[in-house]
Amino acid sequence: MLRLYDNKESRNGYKVVLLLNHLKTPFERVEIDIFKGGSRTPEYLAKNPVGKIPALELEDGTILSESGAILFYLAEGTPYLPDDRVGRAQVLRWICFEQNVHETNVAESRFILNHPELSKGREGEILAEKQKRGNAAIKLMDDHLASHDFFAAGRYTIADVALYGYTSVAADGGFDLSKFPAVQAWMMRIEAQPGYVAANAG
Secondary structure (H helix, E strand, O other): EEEEEOOOHHHHHHHHHHHHHHHHOOEEEEOHHHHHHHHHHHHHHHHHHOOOEEEEEEEOOOEEOOOHHHHHHHHHHOOOOOOOOHHHHHHHHHHHHHHHHHHHHHHHHHHHOOOOOOOOOOOOOHHHHHHHHHHHHHHHHHHHHOOOOEEEEEEEOOHHHHHHHHOOOHHHHHHOHHHHHHHHHHHHHHHOOOOOOOHHHH
């Protein structure tokens, strides 16, 4: 059975949980307390030297890390990843956007607000700038979704799974999604997908 090393507060891990549920793939969750150094223990670093979650352990003991790479692995050969080169490139484009533009601002704003004890020196102007950039990222998503049901290949793919992760908890970072009606409608379409599980499930 697959084993997922994760923390329930992490939406990077939740993306993997969501896809595994869509695929009806059984797995075991192993909770890693990232706030108390659980991802920096020698035992965990032996599995994932980067010291991050999530990490997915395959049946043969192979460890996959980085949520985007895990999503690609799990989606291969399924409707959640297109077969054609253009479709796959579209998926990759949005996953790169999620990791490099969306998450670095939406998720970081959430972290600063939810964990002030761990965010000393990162408040104030830094938070305001991240929220500004995060709103710009969500606006870009909203603009795209105004004329598309999903992000890539004309259907629900791992691009949507990746972007849904932190968008679904954007309010925790001080973002008002009521300003982005196309994003809200897209979230409702995802939540109607077979096998959908809410955050913190799994």
